[in-house]
Amino acid sequence: MARERQLSRRSLIGGAAATAGAVALTGTAAGTAAAATRDVDVAIVGGGLAGLTTARDLVAAGKTVAVLEARNRVGGRVVNLALANGGVTEGGGEFIGPTQDRIKALADSLGVATFTTYNTGKNLLYKDGKKTPYATDGLLGSVPPIDVAGLANAAIVQSALDDMAKQVPVGAPWTAAKAAEWDKQTFESWLNANAIVPSAKFLLDVATTSIFSAQPRELSLLFVLFYIAAAGNESTAGTLERLTDTANGAQESRFVGGSQQVPIKLAATLGDRVVLSAPVRSITKSGGKYVVTADGVTVTAKKVVVAVPPPLAGRIQFDPLLPAARDQLSQRLPMGSIGKAIAVYDTPFWRTDGLNGQVVSDTGAVRSTFDNSPPDASYGALMGFIEADEMREYDAAAVADVKAAVLKDFATYFGDKAKTPTSFVLQRWDNEGFSRGGPVAYAPPGVLTEYGTALRTPVDGIHWAGTETSTYWNGFMDGAVRSGERAAREVLAAL
Ligand SMILES: Cc1cc2nc3c(=O)[nH]c(=O)nc-3n(C[C@H](O)[C@H](O)[C@H](O)COP(=O)(O)OP(=O)(O)OC[C@H]3O[C@@H](n4cnc5c(N)ncnc54)[C@H](O)[C@@H]3O)c2cc1C
Numbered sequence: 001m002a003r004e005r006q007l008s009r010r011s012l013i014g015g016a017a018a019t020a021g022a023v024a025l026t027g028t029a030a031g032t033a034a035a036a037t038r039d040v041d042v043a044i045v046g047g048g049l050a051g052l053t054t055a056r057d058l059v060a061a062g063k064t065v066a067v068l069e070a071r072n073r074v075g076g077r078v079v080n081l082a083l084a085n086g087g088v089t090e091g092g093g094e095f096i097g098p099t100q101d102r103i104k105a106l107a108d109s110l111g112v113a114t115f116t117t118y119n120t121g122k123n124l125l126y127k128d129g130k131k132t133p134y135a136t137d138g139l140l141g142s143v144p145p146i147d148v149a150g151l152a153n154a155a156i157v158q159s160a161l162d163d164m165a166k167q168v169p170v171g172a173p174w175t176a177a178k179a180a181e182w183d184k185q186t187f188e189s190w191l192n193a194n195a196i197v198p199s200a201k202f203l204l205d206v207a208t209t210s211i212f213s214a215q216p217r218e219l220s221l222l223f224v225l226f227y228i229a230a231a232g233n234e235s236t237a238g239t240l241e242r243l244t245d246t247a248n249g250a251q252e253s254r255f256v257g258g259s260q261q262v263p264i265k266l267a268a269t270l271g272d273r274v275v276l277s278a279p280v281r282s283i284t285k286s287g288g289k290y291v292v293t294a295d296g297v298t299v300t301a302k303k304v305v306v307a308v309p310p311p312l313a314g315r316i317q318f319d320p321l322l323p324a325a326r327d328q329l330s331q332r333l334p335m336g337s338i339g340k341a342i343a344v345y346d347t348p349f350w351r352t353d354g355l356n357g358q359v360v361s362d363t364g365a366v367r368s369t370f371d372n373s374p375p376d377a378s379y380g381a382l383m384g385f386i387e388a389d390e391m392r393e394y395d396a397a398a399v400a401d402v403k404a405a406v407l408k409d410f411a412t413y414f415g416d417k418a419k420t421p422t423s424f425v426l427q428r429w430d431n432e433g434f435s436r437g438g439p440v441a442y443a444p445p446g447v448l449t450e451y452g453t454a455l456r457t458p459v460d461g462i463h464w465a466g467t468e469t470s471t472y473w474n475g476f477m478d479g480a481v482r483s484g485e486r487a488a489r490e491v492l493a494a495l
Contacts, residue, residue, distance in 0.1 A: 047068075049484065054491075061488070070279035071276065071277070074274060076263075083344055091425070095252065098249075102481040112256065118357060118370075123360070131413070141245075149200075150198070154204065156194075158240050161225065165228035173452060208224075213338035230472050275294070277295065281293050303463065303491050304461060304462045310329060326454040328450075328451055332447045339385075342425045343384075344425075351377075353414070361409070366386055369384045369413065407419055440467060469483045
């Protein structure tokens with residue numbers, strides 16, 4: 001039976017590598033077997049980029065591992081979705097940019113190439129019912145052309161945030177000199193006091209929901225400053241601009257064949273060490289070893305790496321119980337609310353209108369868009385984010401209703417041609433059982449200063465990975481890879 005299970009897993013990965021769309025399936029894989037057992041050095045919970053990277057490094061150091069992945073696919077918040085025209089689009093993490101060195105190195109090592117996000121032509125500002133196309137190579141850079149007072153205010157706010165972020169140590173934000181002051185307020189209250197021109201506040205609000213899929217009122221100011229500080233690497237300080245920009249920013253490049261090529265190819269190098277459709281239910285210490293119980297498989301191990309978002313880790317039963325601080329932490333880090341809608345057209349028609357497909361809007365279900373066409377532009381794809389309050393508004397909505405709202409917005413921005421796509425894909429992360437939101441678990445006020453130290457501190461032989469534990473590019477694919485590398489180093493030192 002165990003053999004059957006491995007074969008079913010292998011064929012899933014093989015099929016996925018051949019046709020990326022095959023891995024978009026969710027649910028339980030066929031052929032679930034009676035409980036198999038494995039004994040390894042390290043059990044890894046979660047087959048996203050973090051868990052798979054941890055496994056790669058431990059295997060390279062000669063250790064035995066089992067990666068237990070709840071879904072019937074690898075990649076977690078990174079997933080390729082099959083399109084009716086035979087193409088592939090991305091339902092989750094997609095873009096990479098400068099200073100995201102570790103995801104780039106991983107992709108390079110697996111032969112997954114990148115291409116530049118389509119960024120030729122003008123962006124579009126849609127505000128107060130008016131469309132304003134604008135170039136991003138002028139004096140304002142990527143800042144939308146709001147009124148002069150708003151621009152001046154936004155520039156002051158942006159530079160204040162970058163300066164404050166420089167005072168936040170990425171490894172321990174709770175030790176910043178002003179940590180207590182910054183962690184007791186929401187980003188909203190700080191913006192209300194500083195982004196005093198309404199158009200500047202609008203820009204900061206849009207930037208916030210685009211980055212966190214949460215409203216400013218939900219976020220700790222300290223967490224926002226940490227996130228800005230983390231948008232860099234060991235030699236380059238993080239900036240707000242690097243988080244929001246396409247050229248020279250986090251949205252600069254995409255992966256040929258879709259981002260899930262990276263975890264799919266990484267998992268293929270790990271072979272049968274990756275077990276799919278194996279949600280971990282409990283982690284118990286018994287006789288000096290850990291017993292990790294998942295549906296269909298039980299793994300005994302000397303160490304465990306939990307590489308899932310903190311709120312999901314909180315759904316696993318631990319025996320002995322985790323320290324209170326660690327559990328309180330996972331109770332307090334919610335996932336953002338995010339969906340991605342992709343409409344496919346015969347051609348990227350907006351390009352001929354001189355537009356690059358990127359919108360910033362003050363209205364609609366979709367307030368931020370990108371041109372998600374393939375590198376050869378053999379068809380056109382418009383991608384829209386549905387985020388925070390907008391996503392929540394559609395909580396109980398049927399896909400058809402969300403589609404109607406998205407296409408209405410696309411038509412407002414790009415004209416009537418946008419009303420008739422050849423196909424449409426919606427990926428809602430709040431409804432994914434093993435993510436329950438995205439792109440990242442964020443900290444409301446009071447969490448980092450009270451419980452931040454529990455984020456990475458191992459509990460006996462249990463270590464923590466996942467993008468939420470990363471010092472740089474927290475919340476991003478790069479952060480996931482960095483966290484896996486760090487967790488592997490930690491475990492190797494402890495074994
Ligand atoms: C819509 C969206 C857009 C994004 N855009 C970008 C982007 O453009 N660029 C970027 O860099 N990042 C982006 N991100 C973020 C990026 O995808 C994540 O930071 C990254 O993929 C996280 O990797 P991870 O391994 O830490 O966690 P995950 O990918 O969440 O992996 C955790 C894994 O654990 C599994 N799991 C959960 N519970 C259990 C359990 N009990 N037992 C076993 N397995 C379990 C899950 O199924 C999952 O596979 C985006 C995310 C979303 C949702």
